[in-house]
Amino acid sequence: MGHAHIGWRVIEIVDLKKNYRKVQALKGISLRVGSGELFAYLGPNGAGKTTTIRILTGLTRPSGGQAYVGGHDVGKEPIKAKRHQGLVPQHVNLDAELTVEENLFIHGRLHGMGRVDIGRRIEELLDYVGLKEKRTSLVKRLSGGMKRRLMIARALLHRPAVLFLDEPTVGLDPAIRRRVWTLIKKIQRDGVTIFLTTHYIEEAEFLADRVAFIDEGAIVALDTPRHLMDALGQWAIDCYRGNEMETRYFTDRESARRYAEERMNGYTLRRVNLEDAFLACTGKKVS
Numbered sequence: 001m002g003h004a005h006i007g008w009r010v011i012e013i014v015d016l017k018k019n020y021r022k023v024q025a026l027k028g029i030s031l032r033v034g035s036g037e038l039f040a041y042l043g044p045n046g047a048g049k050t051t052t053i054r055i056l057t058g059l060t061r062p063s064g065g066q067a068y069v070g071g072h073d074v075g076k077e078p079i080k081a082k083r084h085q086g087l088v089p090q091h092v093n094l095d096a097e098l099t100v101e102e103n104l105f106i107h108g109r110l111h112g113m114g115r116v117d118i119g120r121r122i123e124e125l126l127d128y129v130g131l132k133e134k135r136t137s138l139v140k141r142l143s144g145g146m147k148r149r150l151m152i153a154r155a156l157l158h159r160p161a162v163l164f165l166d167e168p169t170v171g172l173d174p175a176i177r178r179r180v181w182t183l184i185k186k187i188q189r190d191g192v193t194i195f196l197t198t199h200y201i202e203e204a205e206f207l208a209d210r211v212a213f214i215d216e217g218a219i220v221a222l223d224t225p226r227h228l229m230d231a232l233g234q235w236a237i238d239c240y241r242g243n244e245m246e247t248r249y250f251t252d253r254e255s256a257r258r259y260a261e262e263r264m265n266g267y268t269l270r271r272v273n274l275e276d277a278f279l280a281c282t283g284k285k286v287s
């Protein structure tokens with residue numbers, strides 16, 4: 001699809017802080033995202049995910065630290081930083097009374113694109129996100145999944161190198177969610193760097209090259225999903241000790257089974273997942 005190349009550190013955050021009166025929403029966050037990477041920011045409600053995206057996309061100012069997108073300081077060079085980015089916000093903010101193509105057209109004009117270029121791009125993107133037949137439908141007539149896909153198409157219209165997705169599948173049912181995941185993977189394969197927030201474990205596990213666990217405004221772990229899970233083991237046994245559920249981790253299935261069989265109560269043998277890793281880091285579940 002032809003995207004601007006902007007080097008290795010597509011996103012860089014250094015000691016980023018944000019206070020809302022007495023609430024410390026971000027307590028000094030640092031991270032880097034490389035070109036072409038799909039980076040997930042996983043944490044419970046109120047962890048500071050949206051605040052981070054709002055700073056990176058120029059919607060709010062940090063109280064301290066720096067944030068760069070495409071090598072541009074988002075506070076000092078907001079226009080240059082924004083040129084290379086697309087945003088899909090958490091809540092639907094399409095024009096409900098306008099058609100699918102009108103929504104896209106307006107976005108293109110706001111980004112200074114020419115009419116012919118916008119027309120070509122709308123054609124390309126409606127095909128890309130599977131909304132070709134809905135071109136002239138009013139947005140208010142679309143399903144939740146279609147609105148999500150339209151918001152993604154809109155965010156890609158001006159050919160950004162970086163795409164920010166804030167909880168891209170929140171509220172969608174599981175089958176529709178998978179369809180959006182497939183689209184997100186396709187966008188990454190086409191060379192777009194993706195920064196995504198989620199509180200769905202499977203979403204981060206399935207999509208992310210690397211994931212940061214965020215809790216109470218701080219990053220508590222940052223690595224590939226595989227490494228985060230392998231730090232615990234490959235297999236987990238859940239069993240009850242009195243009324244408390246206890247989980248033990250093992251590197252091989254045989255020792256897990258041996259341990260379980262010595263316990264006479266029921267047990268569940270399963271694969272370690274990212275929820276286990278999050279729980280081990282924070283002492284709490286993501287959702």
Ligand SMILES: Nc1ncnc2c1ncn2[C@@H]1O[C@H](COP(=O)(O)OP(=O)(O)OP(=O)(O)O)[C@@H](O)[C@H]1O
Pocket residue numbers: 020023024025043044045046047048049050051052199
């Ligand atoms: N405009 C605001 N004014 C005051 N406090 C805010 C504001 N925006 C966010 N906060 C607070 O900052 C903290 C982080 O919020 P943020 O929305 O970034 O979390 P989140 O991880 O995105 O959660 P969610 O999934 O619920 O959006 C929360 O305690 C929230 O209540």
